[in-house]
Amino acid sequence: MTRFVAAGVIGVGVPALAAPAAHADDAEPDLVVSALPTATPKPGETYDQPVTVTNNGTAAASDVTFRVRLTRGLDFTAPEKGCAYTVVADQVRQALCKLDQVIEPGASVTTHVRFTASSKGLLEVVEYGTGRTGQPPASEGFDDSYRRLALTVDNTADLAAVGDKAKAERGDLVKVTATLRNDGPGWIHNQESDDQPGLMVRIPKGTKAVQVPQECAPFGIDGPSGPSEPGHPVYVCWHNDNLLEVGQSLSYRFVLKVTSASGETRGEVKATSVYDIHPAFDKNPANDKASLTIDVPDDNGSTSGGTSGGSGHGDSGTGGHGNDPHGQSAGGSSSGGEQGSASGSGGSSTGDTVTTAAHGSLAGTGADPSVLMAGAGAVVLVTGGAAALLVRRRSAAATR
Template sequence: MRSPLRSTAAAVAAAAIGIGVPALAVPVAHAEEVAAPDLVISTLPTASPKPGEIYDHPVTVTNKGTAPAAHVTFRIRLTRGLDFPDQAKGCTYSTLADHVRQALCELDTVVEPGASITTSVRFKALPQALMEAVEYGTGRTGETPGEGFGDSYRRLALTADSTADLAAEGDLVEGAPGSRVTVTATLRNNGPGWIRNEESDDQPALMVRIPEGTVAKAVPEDCEPFGVDGPTGPSEPGHARYVCLPADHTIDVDQSLDYTFVLEIGKTARNTKGRVTAGSVYGIHPAFDKNPANDTAYLAVDVTGGEDPGTSTAGGTTTGGSGTGGGDPHGQSTGGSGTTGTTGTTGTSGTSGTSGSTDTSGGTSGTTGTSGPAVTGSTTSGSGTATGGTLASTGSDGMPLLAAGAVGATALGGLVLAAVRRRSTGR
């Protein structure tokens, strides 16, 4: 088995193989100073390995101190998208928290003041590799390194030549005006790379716009209100827009993060929907995501049992030309007791609009249609029922990621604590 650890015990041997040649004059300790080794590690070159590729580069350990380093413990740590391709003699391998892989290697050599030894850092990129980091080195005197970084223990950040696909998933529910419903927005990582950005605070996140006409009454703890260009504070109900992100900033391959909101439907609400967008905590599309087609989904609320958007409750009957206000989104006419057709324009060849009295909603008698087919609208006790009134969007258009089927309306007696849960399926 090939060992990644190579050292020189003598200057002659080092010169013969071209490594470990002392390049520094031997420091001299002053009488009042305590002699001690002071080890320094050279830096590794950065790289963007493709999944499956092996990274193998030497580093040099130099003793800049005034005493020999009689024993050197060299440590390598790899984030979860990297692994050791083989196990070298003299090294102990383990897996730490957060899937960090570690090799702890004992270099059986003495590093004299001014001398250097060379060892290798060797790892491979796994299929899920993306944003990775490598820690390598030793303590200042050759002991097991601590958790900080410095001249003897370094960190290399690298980005694998790969991608990850963040996707948004929405929801569809029904509810009556004044009731409360629960909707779930989902952020999913379709891979192939796992996601955690340790080099920036612009972490992966899900932007959630609350459907218009509803109010968020319970919000997941991992969802913060979003202001002009970023989060504005701790989680709390009542805002129109939220940004949701995992507490540990990590989304593994094939993992879904669900964020459940409790919404109260307004008493005058119509069918409505809010937008859900996968991206970053600042609303930026990540460079590693090459598939923006699935970034957007919707939270749709179908309002049931309320007043039809094209219906009013008073008026007589009008037959003939349309009123002048046929484009009103609620299907009401400003020009007559009869309401308009779908186009809201003046009809042609119609009969005169007929009205017994001014309707209670404030309209006056309909205008006379000319040169076109008649449009018929019925009214009751004042304002008309628009047979061609336009309903608000149900959310079925442009919503490829909505949950299939409608969820029954939920009327809750009090606030329900919304939760976030992770779901993961193995590839």
């Protein structure tokens, strides 16, 4: 990890005209740190770069605390003397290190930021630096003394769609589940864009969505087009905290009313993004699509047969006549990985009564108030009748 190597005084000279001496009560340090270069390390590769801490103030800085924080796809190398290591909220690795040299006004010292990319590293962020006076950095915000570096590990993550199959008669209400799964090897937490991983859900023809998860919005021309509500042919669903662990599944339960007379009707689920753009980190498009299939028997009780499409571990279940084979109701859930549940209750039905349990809100990241990796890419779904607020593919807040 981070080795703190004291450097000599850099470029301290005597000016031709002495500046007025600062009043003792006004003198204080003003520390700034140099910017780290970006990189694309491979899993298992170590990043090791120097950082210069310079005192632009009028008083010496002593007992300077240098802090480094790493998202979960990165980890520190061997512990360094003078550093205390902890894991804070959302599995963020933190090192608090004491620099062993007083930094006089105009002087600089050099330290190193060192970490290794893990096998699940992908879209990562590093925070590093100190407070302006040498105390630990403020709980939020970045400036010239405390900086943020976004980097991408040379890795992939495989988003897979999982469909569902049900059997119902005309006029029935039936529940189907559409699922988005991360098969890894990288975890996904994109904090540099609001084009987050999403699941496109096309409602089978001959059915109508009467209850919809709150995390699913109608899809317009090129993105979400309004609040969650029944009656639309296509939806896009996404997780509010925009995080998908390796092995994690996000499931979204829809209640459909069957309007077709008989036969098999199919819809589709597709692993994509909220703007229906295939993520660059997903190099395996073969499992991006799966089917939502409803078998509607004729008067003799027979159907056209067939199987529903699925990916990875296959379809998520079979339902019929409004039964709930998964023990859930309209809404979303997440499983696997290290995350909690994602959830949402649907919109109102159209005249038919379907009892659904209202799930709780999404599990938050539990982020520290310093909002490590609080990217600017949040997609906000407004459910009070207003349109979804979307700021298309914004960049994250740059270091000031």
